[in-house]
Every structure is written in structure tokens, then in C-alpha cells.
Amino acid sequence: MKPFLEHIKTSKDSSWVLFDRRLPAIPFEWHYNSEYELTLTLNSRGQRFIGDNISRYDDGDLVLIGPKIPHTWCSSEDVCKEREHQALVLWFSDAFVKGMIDPHVELKPIRRLLERSSRALTFSEPVREKAREIVCAMVEQGPGARLTGLLSVLLLLAEDAGSAPLASEANQSESFAEATEERIGRVISHLHEHYRDEMVVEKLVRIGALSRSSLHRLFKRQTRMTMGMYVAHLRVGHACALLLNSEKPIAVIADEVGYGNLANFNRQFKGLKGQTPREFRRAFQRVLPDGPPARRAVTS
Incomplete structure (x- = not known):
């Protein structure tokens, strides 16, 4: 089954996107993005499909996906029946990386992290817990604080010795104009x-x-x-x-x-x-x- 391209729009007051998605269930939607994607999944269990990898996921799942990698989550149950399945999705483009991250030597660990995301990355439990606090707090923050939070969480992930790749690089989709x-x-x-x-x-x-x-x-x-x-x-x-x-x-x-x-x-x-x-x-x-x-x- 071929993946479809998901089109991402930024708002006027932000150079990247934080999307708080809440659903009764997370559907199977096999797709890819032109952007980098960091997804934190809450109150949800099921299967995630990333490139050639199929794995189970649980509450607090955190994955960094590089551009053009086909992926989807598909929920099978929630953790708390009174709450919806929630996915906090952070999208940022290569142009954002070149303008915000590449010029600063302090952020070089993030560049190395993003290079490794060409195979998609999962992270150790302690790092997932810390990242969860930062990302959840960003939902209620303004654009400036969110930007600081994004850089903080990426630096945190870059230092995780327990991070591991999921997919093979051959599963990236072709780039388009x-x-x-x-x-x-x-x-x-x-x-x-x-x-x-x-x-x-x-x-x-x-x-x-x-x-x-x-x-x-x-x-x-x-x-x-x-x-x-x-x-x-x-x-x-x-x-x-x-x-x-x-x-x-x-x-x-x-x-x-x-x-x-x-x-x-x-x-x-x-x-x-x-x-x-x-x-x-x-x-x-x-x-x-x-x-x-x-x-x-x-x-x-």
C-alpha cells in the first residue's frame, strides 16, 4: 500500500507546528511528511507502523521520524476510558533546521540527532518521561516558550544513549518539489x-x-x-x-x-x-x- 503525503501548514506566529490531536481512536492512515516529526502518544495502546517496522506502542510512546518515512499509528484500546486517545505531534521543516539549528554550534547535537532520524528513533524510558513533561507543558504555552521547549526536548533526545533506530533507510519516500x-x-x-x-x-x-x-x-x-x-x-x-x-x-x-x-x-x-x-x-x-x-x- 503506497503512503500518501500529509500536507502541514504553519501558523502566522510560528515557524513550526505543534498539533494536539485527540480522537476516540487513532485510525490507520499510512502516510509520510516532508517535515521532521516528533510524536508523543498518550492514553493509547496499539500498533505503530514506521517504514518496515511494526511494533506495539503504549501510553507515553515517543518517536522521532525523519522526512519522507512512511508511518502510522493504529490504536487498539485506550488506557483511561474517560479520556480520548491523544497524540502531540511536533513538525518542523528542513528550512527551520537550517535557519535555527545549523548556525549555532551549541545545537550541533540536534543536527546529529536529526541525521539519525532517517531511520526513525525510539528513546529510553527515563528520557521519554522527561520529554513528556516538556511537550505536555508546551500545549499551554505561547510561541516563544514553545520554541524554547522544542529546542530543550531535542537536546534532551540528542543525549539519550538508549535511543534506537526502527526502520531501514531504504523506506524513505521520494522527495518532491x-x-x-x-x-x-x-x-x-x-x-x-x-x-x-x-x-x-x-x-x-x-x-x-x-x-x-x-x-x-x-x-x-x-x-x-x-x-x-x-x-x-x-x-x-x-x-x-x-x-x-x-x-x-x-x-x-x-x-x-x-x-x-x-x-x-x-x-x-x-x-x-x-x-x-x-x-x-x-x-x-x-x-x-x-x-x-x-x-x-x-x-x-
Whole structure:
């Protein structure tokens, strides 16, 4: 299954992004970013998929992911039933690194840390606990204090002798021209919000402020797939999460992700995953039983 590009926007008062994501469950959304990503996952247990690594995660999971590495989390249960699953996600670009970090000799350990993030990194429990305090505090802080917090947590992670890589470098996705990302990003954001609905190309043309031919050409250049195939990946990705973490009938899941025709859902699911929805559900029950983390290849 090919990863989709997640488009990240910064606000006017910040050069990077802190996103506080709270959901009843974390869905399977196989994607990648152009930015560095530090994700702290709270009140959640399940599986995380990063490059060619599949591992279990628990409350307080902390991972630093370099640009272009496909990844997703997929929750199976919460820790506290009264609270939502929470992911605090910090995104910062290579331009931010070159402007803020590279010019300062005091921050060279961060540069080395980011170079190692090309394989994605996990961290030791003591460091995760300290980083958790810093990142959680940042949610209520203003832009200036958040920037200080970001540098503090990256310096903390850079000093962790217990950090370990997760994925092989071969799992990075190809880079794309930055000029294309902003224009197509609006279209991608719309598709993520409305993937269940019928895709109307004329509406996407208006959203992207492009001609019809330019939209198709630039979209395929950016994502390496057509818009129709991109929507199919979104729908199948959400279906994977429902198959793994619910007992809903397959026909109900098909309808929930936008397929009014069960046969069409089964055909597209098998085309992307190499197995039927029923086979997928059974296979993952065998692949990820209760027990220690497993390292397995993600199907492409």
C-alpha cells in the first residue's frame, strides 16, 4: 500500500507546528511528511507502523521520524476510558533546521540527532518521561516558550544513549518539489476531509486554483498516484483500522468508508492489500497476538 503525503501548514506566529490531536481512536492512515516529526502518544495502546517496522506502542510512546518515512499509528484500546486517545505531534521543516539549528554550534547535537532520524528513533524510558513533561507543558504555552521547549526536548533526545533506530533507510519516500506541495496541499486536505464522498473534479480544480490538466499532472507528480487511487488508499486505510479494532461486519465498514457497493470494496481492498478484508482481519490477528513487539515488513 503506497503512503500518501500529509500536507502541514504553519501558523502566522510560528515557524513550526505543534498539533494536539485527540480522537476516540487513532485510525490507520499510512502516510509520510516532508517535515521532521516528533510524536508523543498518550492514553493509547496499539500498533505503530514506521517504514518496515511494526511494533506495539503504549501510553507515553515517543518517536522521532525523519522526512519522507512512511508511518502510522493504529490504536487498539485506550488506557483511561474517560479520556480520548491523544497524540502531540511536533513538525518542523528542513528550512527551520537550517535557519535555527545549523548556525549555532551549541545545537550541533540536534543536527546529529536529526541525521539519525532517517531511520526513525525510539528513546529510553527515563528520557521519554522527561520529554513528556516538556511537550505536555508546551500545549499551554505561547510561541516563544514553545520554541524554547522544542529546542530543550531535542537536546534532551540528542543525549539519550538508549535511543534506537526502527526502520531501514531504504523506506524513505521520494522527495518532491516544494513549489508543488502548497498548491496541491489544499486539494489533499479536502480529500482527507471528504474521502467518503463522491469525488468531484470540478470542485477540486477550484480548490487548487488549477486547470483540470494541471491538477491531474501535478497531483500525480506530488503523490505518485491519480486522485481516484489516492481516495481509494484513504478509504482502504480507514477500513484497515476498523477491521483491526472493531467487530463491525465488513459490509458496514465498506459503507462507513464510502463504498456503497460491497463487491467494489472487496475488489479495491484486495487490489491494494493483496488479500480480502476478511483475510486481512484474520491475518493481523495472527501476526500481532498479545506479546512482545514484532518487526515485520509492511506490504507496499
